[in-house]
Amino acid sequence: MSATVNKPEEQDQSYWAIVKRQFKKNRMAVWSLRFIYGVVFVGIMADFIANDLPIACGYKGKTYFPIFNSYGVSLGISKWPTELANVDWHDLQYDWVLLPVIPYSPQFMDTKNSGFKAPMGTGQTVSSFRFTHFLGTDKLGRDVMSGMVHGTRVATMVGVISMSIAVVIGILLGAMAGYFGDSKLKMSRIRLWLNLIFLFLAIVYAFMVRSYALSDALSVSVGGFMVQLLISGVIFVVIMIIPNLIVPVLKKVPFLGKQVSIPMDILISRLIEVKVSVPTLLLILSICAIMSKPSIFITMVVIGFLGWTGIAKYVRAELLKVRSLEFIEAAQALGLSEWRIIIRHAIPNSLTSVLITIAFGVAGAILTESSLSFLGIGVAPEQVTWGSLLSSARSEASAWWLAVFPGMAIFVTVTVFNLLGEGLTDAMDPRLKQ
Amino acid sequence: MFKYVLKRIFYFIPTLAIIALVTFSLSKMAPGDPVKLALGNKDNGGEAGQAAEKIAGEKAYNAMAEKMGLHLPTFYISLSTAAEPDTLYKYTKRAERETLQRLISQYGNWPQIEKYYANIRKVQYAMYEVRQDSTTYQPGRELNNQVNGLFQLYKDEEILASLATMKDAAALSPAFTDAARAIKQLDESYSAVKTNATNAKNYIPVIHFFGIKNQFHRWLFGDKPWFFGEEKLGQSAGFLRADFGFSYSDKRPVWSKMKDALPWTLLLNFVSIFLAYIIAIPLGVWSARQKGSLADNIITFILFLLNSLPVFWIATLLITFLTTPEYGMNWFPNFGLGDIDSEMNAWDVFTERAVHLILPVLCLTYGSWAYLSRQMRGGVLSVLRQDYIRTARAKGLPDNKVIWKHAFRNSLIPIITIFAGIFPSAIAGAFIIENIFAIPGMGKLSFEALFARDYPLVFTVMMLSAILTLIGNLVADIMYAVVDPRISFSK
Numbered sequence: 001m002s003a004t005v006n007k008p009e010e011q012d013q014s015y016w017a018i019v020k021r022q023f024k025k026n027r028m029a030v031w032s033l034r035f036i037y038g039v040v041f042v043g044i045m046a047d048f049i050a051n052d053l054p055i056a057c058g059y060k061g062k063t064y065f066p067i068f069n070s071y072g073v074s075l076g077i078s079k080w081p082t083e084l085a086n087v088d089w090h091d092l093q094y095d096w097v098l099l100p101v102i103p104y105s106p107q108f109m110d111t112k113n114s115g116f117k118a119p120m121g122t123g124q125t126v127s128s129f130r131f132t133h134f135l136g137t138d139k140l141g142r143d144v145m146s147g148m149v150h151g152t153r154v155a156t157m158v159g160v161i162s163m164s165i166a167v168v169i170g171i172l173l174g175a176m177a178g179y180f181g182d183s184k185l186k187m188s189r190i191r192l193w194l195n196l197i198f199l200f201l202a203i204v205y206a207f208m209v210r211s212y213a214l215s216d217a218l219s220v221s222v223g224g225f226m227v228q229l230l231i232s233g234v235i236f237v238v239i240m241i242i243p244n245l246i247v248p249v250l251k252k253v254p255f256l257g258k259q260v261s262i263p264m265d266i267l268i269s270r271l272i273e274v275k276v277s278v279p280t281l282l283l284i285l286s287i288c289a290i291m292s293k294p295s296i297f298i299t300m301v302v303i304g305f306l307g308w309t310g311i312a313k314y315v316r317a318e319l320l321k322v323r324s325l326e327f328i329e330a331a332q333a334l335g336l337s338e339w340r341i342i343i344r345h346a347i348p349n350s351l352t353s354v355l356i357t358i359a360f361g362v363a364g365a366i367l368t369e370s371s372l373s374f375l376g377i378g379v380a381p382e383q384v385t386w387g388s389l390l391s392s393a394r395s396e397a398s399a400w401w402l403a404v405f406p407g408m409a410i411f412v413t414v415t416v417f418n419l420l421g422e423g424l425t426d427a428m429d430p431r432l433k434q
Numbered sequence: 435m436f437k438y439v440l441k442r443i444f445y446f447i448p449t450l451a452i453i454a455l456v457t458f459s460l461s462k463m464a465p466g467d468p469v470k471l472a473l474g475n476k477d478n479g480g481e482a483g484q485a486a487e488k489i490a491g492e493k494a495y496n497a498m499a500e501k502m503g504l505h506l507p508t509f510y511i512s513l514s515t516a517a518e519p520d521t522l523y524k525y526t527k528r529a530e531r532e533t534l535q536r537l538i539s540q541y542g543n544w545p546q547i548e549k550y551y552a553n554i555r556k557v558q559y560a561m562y563e564v565r566q567d568s569t570t571y572q573p574g575r576e577l578n579n580q581v582n583g584l585f586q587l588y589k590d591e592e593i594l595a596s597l598a599t600m601k602d603a604a605a606l607s608p609a610f611t612d613a614a615r616a617i618k619q620l621d622e623s624y625s626a627v628k629t630n631a632t633n634a635k636n637y638i639p640v641i642h643f644f645g646i647k648n649q650f651h652r653w654l655f656g657d658k659p660w661f662f663g664e665e666k667l668g669q670s671a672g673f674l675r676a677d678f679g680f681s682y683s684d685k686r687p688v689w690s691k692m693k694d695a696l697p698w699t700l701l702l703n704f705v706s707i708f709l710a711y712i713i714a715i716p717l718g719v720w721s722a723r724q725k726g727s728l729a730d731n732i733i734t735f736i737l738f739l740l741n742s743l744p745v746f747w748i749a750t751l752l753i754t755f756l757t758t759p760e761y762g763m764n765w766f767p768n769f770g771l772g773d774i775d776s777e778m779n780a781w782d783v784f785t786e787r788a789v790h791l792i793l794p795v796l797c798l799t800y801g802s803w804a805y806l807s808r809q810m811r812g813g814v815l816s817v818l819r820q821d822y823i824r825t826a827r828a829k830g831l832p833d834n835k836v837i838w839k840h841a842f843r844n845s846l847i848p849i850i851t852i853f854a855g856i857f858p859s860a861i862a863g864a865f866i867i868e869n870i871f872a873i874p875g876m877g878k879l880s881f882e883a884l885f886a887r888d889y890p891l892v893f894t895v896m897m898l899s900a901i902l903t904l905i906g907n908l909v910a911d912i913m914y915a916v917v918d919p920r921i922s923f924s925k
Contacts, residue, residue: 397758407747
């Protein structure tokens, strides 16, 4: 380490470096971030932390890796060896075995410990301490701690999937509304007209004509649906390219070439207002309720598609400020294209405030998902989430562990994301702190 | 100011139109045949019923479809392919319509498909004529099953298999001669569908216009005359004239069900919001005045935690620990509103209700209370930084006067935004709380309607809360201007 680093005047004075330093001063926020890393780790590794399959085992002289094998089976690329197909993993006579920390999967019904067994082993009938249900069991003998671990995975996925969708839509629409305003997006008449006509055709040929292919694929598998969706996407893009190839020729005609401006800001602001007017919970509930097959993924996607307004508002406000700054004018003077300016220059300068909305947004998404699964809407019955665990407490008052632990997990995770959001807010605007 | 309000009301209309469209399309996408749901999901014309019974069932279905306006086209315009006829909406049975659409998407020749479908019906009617005896019972049953199933088949191999089974069954008894002839016709018409396929028509988009006699228009504006003209039986007044249709589950008008539920939701919401404001505003001001002190730090932290406490967790905890004898703290009744009988006097009724409402109100209050206090504290703090506060202090005004006379009014602005949210939350109900504590308010009503697929109720609640949110936003904007004269809307 060189000696100059410690001198404050030599420190990196870029905006991000300052934000980072400010953030690090906030111990609560730093610990929250570390906790979030932990949650994500547990979420990703859930199968290796709580599972009734062993991580590795020796059985009849051969070595197996059952958890990896189960991934292979569910992807359809491998099969169970005959001696391991349809076995009760807890009753096998292993030569040696490496079990996960919690030797139960959330769906595994421990028939000997069914009917709400209290935490920490008292009253449980287990073969050894290793198999204790540390947080108790539910009515069917399913391990609560394992459910908590796998609930962490659901929460992580809700955070990632819902927020990515919300962020992409929010930034895109917010940036267009803020940067273009009502008068800056200009195009020739012919480009506008042709694009609208071809947009109509693209929707017809990519989605309407193919609607049965899409819905049939969705009823079979999510993967097949994605492939069909991709094909539709390609058709859509190809059709949309056509008018933009013709336009440069037709633009030469004076009447068709006249520039018209598109009121982006009005259109998008109105869209936001419509979205905000409909009560989100009720809308999500109705959408999830009309799904013929409840699935946690659809719920996440719905939450994401309905959660972009906050981000869009933020980005719009930021870009309204940014677009009149000198460096944008400089970029325009250099003749860069509008989209390049938006994506490379304008959006990165407003991302800091977006981070704040993301932190709060993840907290909101997790809360929404857990209230939905608490109400039993939008999740398949066999899916274990924090919300579904908590709701099982309503059937048995004496099972306090079902009321306390899952709720605690939701509370702590939501709080931590809120703390992170607060920390980021403080770090980005140090004046507010004083 | 007046101009601003007018402008906002003008914007109100397109927004409302979009919300109506979204609500309407969601209600159209909801699974299940609405007529069957409204008729109580009875499968009309079951396998062994008498011909008369089946025809009566058919009639009841059509009458109900007409009552619900489902004999009309869906919307003012429709976008379809050239293969699809614009009269497809006349097939009121949803399953049949969807099967026909499938067939059209496969073969694209409506005249042949229409004939094929008519022939299925002919076989069905021919089967009504067959007298039941010991020889015809078994094959007749099989034939009826196949015919009823055929209305919903669109895959080639399934249709062929079904036709083959029908032919075999019809050959078993001389009583089936009419049916066998009809089946032969059906078979021929199906091969005609396949041989004369015009698939290219499926790739030509066509827009049909239907005028104002359509389901959307009927739902929103009604088909009853607005001012004069003769009313006919079975006409709807439409959503805008407060005719929300009738509930599928008990056939009562939606409005009358909502009228029963609304008072409880309003009571809950107003009590909890009143409490939240009463505690939050002074606490926020007090906390802002003590800024940086230990008390302020502790309160801020507690408020922060309260703000992120999930309400359904707290409710579950309260129910688990305070309403059951398990933990020795059986202090509250666990759900409902208590029993009221005619002999109780007003005071008893009040205490009975109050005891039942304490926990729900507590759950509803703490969250908004924490949120409001934080907003209030933030508002006061940002106002206290302003120059005019420094001026007020500099000229020697006492601290109390500075805070309450100069700072308080301006720091109310953020609080007003939240007040606008009361309207929608009042109608959508404290969804979760009402369900956990089994309070018969709007939240419980719409939740149960969701599960019972009672869609008119669900989408009415959704539409009404959207309208109330819009009004709430408008009211909030106007109140801004009243509280803070610096805000001007004349751009």
